Amino acid sequence: MSIKIRAEEPGDVDMIRLLNDQAFEKMQHSNGNESAIVDSLRERGALTLSLVATVDNEVVGHVAYSLVTIDDKDEGWFGLGPVAVRPSKQGSGIGSALIRAGLHDLRTANARGTAGPRLYRPPGRLHLLAAAIAILALALQLSLPGPRLMEMKTRQDQCGATPQGRTLLEVYFVRIDNIDNEDPGDLYGSITTTDALGTDTLWKQDPSFKIKPGQDVPLTGPSRPISGSGAFSIDLDLCDYDSWPDPSFDDQVALGSVQWNPEDPSNQYDTTHYQQITGNSGSTSVRYAVLQRAVTAQVSAVLAKGDENPDDVCGTITAGTGLDKIVLFDVACESGKTVSVNEGNPVPLRRSVLAVSLDDSLTIEAHLWDRDQVSSNDEIANGSEAFAAKADTKKTISGASGRVDVNVEWVEL
Known part of the structure; x- marks a missing residue:
């Protein structure tokens, strides 16, 4: 699922109302006025930042940030919420993506931080995640000089047309x-x-x-x-x-x-x-x-073709950047230590979540064999492939008797 985040447009208003009504309809903590809150903020010119999330060009989520005062003083603080995601899409990361994108834009505009999140609660994690993000924003206490309000910009991905990470x-x-x-x-x-x-x-x-x-x-x-x-x-x-x-x-x-x-x-x-x-x-x-400018790479390696089915896989898979190399798989080609893997199934990596700078690339190097008890081991993969950050997602590393498909999912949440 590809999530795109952009600024609210005039044609989104009715869908934003519907999203807020649907998202909060069954929430015990809600009094049903979330869509009215957003409308009121918009009408009063107090809706500082209004972002929508789209999937396949369809609006499925919305977040609002508005200027707040402390002791009747405008000190550059912003309120977070409501956050609304279509019920069928809740739990898929859309809400957290909206919150992070909004925080990024406010930080770019030199805001101090956020306060008072009003959050929907899908089953699971987002409420705690969003609260933690808001607390983190409060703790940062950004106080750089500059404008309090920002121009809403069209967004091509989760953190803007120019990725910030x-x-x-x-x-x-x-x-x-x-x-x-x-x-x-x-x-x-x-x-x-x-x-x-x-x-x-x-x-x-x-x-x-x-x-x-x-x-x-x-x-x-x-x-x-x-x-x-x-x-x-x-x-x-x-x-x-x-x-x-x-x-x-x-x-x-x-x-x-x-x-x-x-x-x-x-x-x-x-x-x-x-x-x-x-x-x-x-x-x-x-x-x-x-x-400082990083994205998350979620790496997997699938045994696309082996010498046998299943194969007794051994060898190494590493992930390298300009700073260092990380071991993802390291199994000795010895009796009792290999891993049985069927074709079409993933090689069990011991690590898969990596941080990669947007200015760098991720190089996956694989040296894998199918261990044979009688004959010599058969080479499944022997080589490396470089993945540009946020660009390349799938490449193949081949050997004399097989190949593995390496998949990298780039996550900016």
């Missing part, structure tokens, strides 16, 4: 430097990241698995984009498991956090950062970047 965190790796002076050690614990929307798991393991100094923890997340617009943290709680005949207790390898304060004037964006996190009996290194 979002500020996003990317964690490239967490590397074990020392694990209780053992080689290998037995690692377990968790790595999480927390932003304005909550906590997301990058890796969690219990029981332990063996890892050597210099190796990277096999991250499996995040499951969603992690915002770098506000404060965030990357939290490590890693231990080395000690078993008989070692009489000691389990040892703390790393316990601590990477903390990002968006107000710090020394912050460096669009470059990689290293930070060491230590414990009583070890240490790790975290490599990450905060990208």
Whole structure:
């Protein structure tokens, strides 16, 4: 589903009324006056920003932002809401796309922020997401000089004809430097990241698995984009498991956090950062970047053709940008370690959600084989393909005995 967001046009007024009536009809918190609120704001010239979302040229969503006063003073703050999405389309990301697009336009116009969201509540996540976005906007307290009101511009996609992207965190790796002076050690614990929307798991393991100094923890997340617009943290709680005949207790390898304060004037964006996190009996290194103009890439790889059906797939798939490379799939070509995949099915990637700068590209490199017990392994894919940000969506990487279709969905929410 392709969502396009643009400014309200005169011919949209009746559909906006209908959307508000339909969206709030069964909401217990609503008193049924949402469409009247929008009409009143428009008639009084107080509807600062009115955006509609379209799918296949049909209006399916609307958001309103209006100027508000604090203690009878105009200090550049704006109210968010109502937000309305056709009931059959709720839960598909349209509401959150409208909210983000509006916040982006207001920030471009040098508004301070938003307050007092009035939100519809589809089953699930949008109410909390929109509230978190509004809170984040309040926290940013943008106070640059400039006009309070903005000209409504025709929008070709979710963030304007000239893509602006979002500020996003990317964690490239967490590397074990020392694990209780053992080689290998037995690692377990968790790595999480927390932003304005909550906590997301990058890796969690219990029981332990063996890892050597210099190796990277096999991250499996995040499951969603992690915002770098506000404060965030990357939290490590890693231990080395000690078993008989070692009489000691389990040892703390790393316990601590990477903390990002968006107000710090020394912050460096669009470059990689290293930070060491230590414990009583070890240490790790975290490599990450905060990208200011970024989009989210959701990557999948489908076994289009194999040597057999199913294939015992092994090898590696990586995703690289101008800053670093991320391992998406890494399975040894050894007995008992391969992954059985049927033709037409996805190769199970351990990570799939990546942050990519709009000024960069994403290069997917695949070296995959079908493991044979008797004969030599058969090459499924051997090569790489570059995906331009927000442009390329599907490419094929071939090998002597097969091929994989790599799909990248670009998400600007």
